[in-house]
Amino acid sequence: MSKVAAFLSGRRTRWVVVGFWLIVVAALLPFQKLTDVESNEASAWLPKNAESVSVLHRAAALLPNETVPGVxxxxxxxxxxxxADLAKVNADAAAFRSVENVTGEISPPVRSGDGQAIQLVVNLHVPQDGWAGLGKSVDRMIELAKHDDQGLSVHVTGAGGYAADSGKVFTQGGSLMLITLLIVIVILLAAYRSPVLVLRPLFAAGVALVVAQGVVYLLAKHAGLTVNAQSSFILTVLVFGAATDYALLLIARYRQELRRRENPNAAMAEAWYRSAEAILASAATVTVSMLVLLFAHLGSTQGLGPVCAVGILSSVLVMTTLLPARLVRGPWMWTLWRKTNGRWVFWPAMPEYGSVDPTESGLWAKIGDWVAVRPRRVWIAATLVLVALALGITGLRANGVPDRHSLTKTTQAMVGADVLDQHFVAGAGDPVYILTRADAADQVRAAVATVNGVIVPATPPLVKDGTAMIAVTLTDSPDSAAAIATVGEMRDVVHRIPGAEAEVGGSTAVKKDMEDAAARDSRVLVPVILLVVFLILALLLRAIVAPLLLIATVVVSFAATMGISALVFNHVFHFAGADASFPLMAFTFLVALGVDYNIFLVTRIREETERHGTRRGALIGLSATGGVITSAGLVLAGTFAALGSIPMTFAAELGFTVALGVLIDTFIVRSVVVTALALDFDRYLWWPSKLFRSGPSATEPELADRDEQVAPQPSVV
Structure with a gap:
């Protein structure tokens, strides 16, 4: 480790590092086009063995492949x-056939029972550029329908309309990037008050993002990795957030070492050596936690894991190699003053050799003194507050978000859905498809007709090559919980017919399969992630008690975060619900990222414990890392909060929850609960490691000088 540190900060060898990353960036720049490999269609998100996917494959001979209905x-x-209005609609239907991505037959116009609305169904082929291409087609259809405006309002809704609206949202990656950059710049300026220093981590974070996006593109193109628009957005904020966090930890230690060492290269070598273990352990925890998602059944979740893992690995590699090389190198004008070379990045508040580290008597040192008076009471009280907040989780409605509420702004497809509900049967235009053997079609039709909430048409089924397709209409809105429950009943009924080989598909069935897969993933993967995190912490800390306590604090923090989020979603934002995969996504990010800050703190406590004992080490660790962890938490919370700029319910909910959870971890769990636990458990925190058996006692003189102001507390046995 010391040799690596010396290489990265060496006067000549650092140029090798800079040159290497310039070559990597040049090689990966042509692959900064994730939209070309995104798979946003349902078949890519669902488990391969899902019934709705099987229906898609079996129906290929009966319906145009990869199509969605636009109503x-x-x-x-x-x-x-x-x-005359009906005649205009017929003319529009003929004009729609010339629109790109319109495929198959267009249904005849249907007038509502009250005579106040007309609908027709247009099948839209999902183009290679995904939902963005659908948006162009829908816009063209509306333009054609309004070219001779006769006072008719026209909307394209249904699965095709919602997909088109989502495609427009997914093109807002540039604005998300700009907002994320502004947040990081503001927080870094507030933390360091140095316009020069801000540029170095930002440049390195940009390199990390280029590397991550290039690698993800290649994996999606040549290794079958599933990438969608959501994972692309998350990759951007995760890389900037995590990369800046790692940079803050390294820079903070570098600044401390500059006060102790006159040579900046030696200071950087020592800073890297001392902080690398925590940074690498943190990155390993997040990376492995994300890779656990590979075992998910839901395709979108399964693909998100490797995407985020690549983002974290890119961030940690760039920030632990390129950033040190850049920090110790000053521009030629600064090298005229060798005294400031290497310290210039902190201008105008450059740390002078031999000066006192302000963290030793700063805010976090005072907070540590306050916690140390009665640590047991502090952690018990804080935990009870978090548990009380967690009670709100009972109000979390994570059973899917109806399509008309999937965006946080009103769109033309949503307005069209309201018109349909007012004048037509709710499921009109978006049928449920049942595929069965042709010789069992009549039996299947009769069985389905017994299910409440289903309208079976009198027209005979479509038959080809021994397979029959029956299209039925739901009386409930196709994206509603009631409709999803009806699909489940239909499956139970048709599956009981021997030899029918009947399967139920369609957009509502797709939603049901997504919810079922998401529920299974949460049950199976949550305990696996906890086990993985525990093993990494145990290896890092060489102990069992400390990892168990850290995981317990993160779980309680997660529960409190979800409780608060549920209350805010229901009573402040008035969201219609949460995506079925939301709890697992939030858990994975909050546990992995929450443990990050505990690692930053506890590794420093462990380092100081070797010299001063656990209680003194806890106070030194908190005062030394408090400022940097707070800044890191604000950066990560800010970058995830930037997801709220995307008018999508899932993005807004995930961004709010992760940002809130990070802030709770930063200001309550890490600064209060973990510090209080370390003070209370004392050397038992490190059981059964060497520190437990032979670490310095809490009564040694080095602790006494600090404990003159605080009353020592008995250890927990």
Missing amino acids: VVYDRGGQALSD
Whole structure:
């Protein structure tokens, strides 16, 4: 480790590091086009053995492949529609056939029972550029329908309309990047008050993002990795957040060492040596936790794991190699003053050799003194507060978000859905498809007709090559919980028919399969992630008690975060629910990232314990890392909060929850609970490691000088 540190900060060898990363960036720049490899269609998100996926494959001979229905609905705001209006709709239907991605037959116009609306169904092929291409097609259809405006309102809704709206949202990656950059710049300026220093970690974070996006593109292109628009957004904020966190930890230690060492290269070598273990352990925890998602059944979750793992690995590699090389190198004008070379990045508040480290008597030192008076009471009280906040989790509705509420702004597809609900049967235009053997079609039709909430048409099923397709209409909205429950009942009924080989598909069935897969993933993967995190912490700390306590604090923090989030979602933002995969996503990010800050703190406590004992080491560790961890927490919370700029319910919920959880971990769990536990458990924190058996006692003189102001507490046995 010391040799690596010396190489990275050497006067000549650092140029090798800079040159290496310049070559890597040049090689990966042509692959900064994740939108070309994104898979946003349902078949890529679902488990391969899902029934709705099987229906998609079996229906390929009966329906155009990879299509979604777009329901075009016309109305006059409650007025009756005339025969002339019907003629216009027929003319529009003919014009729609020339629109790119419109495929198959267009259904005849259907007038509502009250005569106030007309609908027709257009099948839209999902193009190579995904939902973004659908958006262009839908816009063109609306433009054609309105070119001779006769006072008719026209909307394209249904699965095709919602997909088109989502595609427009997914093109806002540039604004997310800009907002994320501004947040990081503001926090770094507030933390260091150095305009020069801000540029170095930002440049390195940009390199990390280029590397991550290039590698993810290649994996998606040549190794079958599933990438969607959501994982692309998350990759951006995760890389900037994590990379900046690692930079802050390294820079803080570098600044401390500059006060102790006159030579900046030697200071950087020592800073890297002392901080690398915590940074690498933190990155390993997040990376392995994300890779656990490979065992998910839901395709979108399964693909997110490797994407985030690549982002973390890119961040840690760049920040532990390129950043040190850049920090110790000053521009030629600064090298004229060798005294400031290497310290210049902190201008105007450059740390002078031999000066006193302000963290020794700063805010976090005072907080440590306050916690040390009655540590047991502090951690018990804080834990009870977190448990009380966790009670709100009972109100979390993580059973999917209806399509019309999947975005946080009103779109034309949502307005069209409201028109459909007012004038047509709720499921009209988005049928449920049942595939069965042709000789069992009549039996299947009769069985399905017994299910409440289903309308079976009188028209005969479509038959080809011995397979029959029955299209039925749901009386509930296709994206509603009631409709999803009806699909489950339909499956139970048709599966009981021997030899029918009947399967139920369609957009509602897709939602059900997603919810079922997400529920299974949460049950199976949550304990696996906890076990993985525990093993990494045990190896890092060479103890059992400390890892168990750290995991317990993170779990309680997660529960409190979810409780608060549920209350805010229901009563402040008025969201219609949460995605079925949301709890697992939030858990993975909060546990992995929450443990990050505990690692930063506890590794420093362990380092100081070897010289001063656990209680003194806890106070030194808190005062030394408090400022940097707070800044890191604010950066990570800010970058995830930037997801709220995307008008998508899932992004807003995930961004809010992760940001809130990080802040709770930063200001309550790490600074209060973990510090209090270390003070209370004393040397038993390190059981059964060498520190437990032979570490310095809490009564040695080095601790006494600090404990003159605080009353020592008995250890927990």
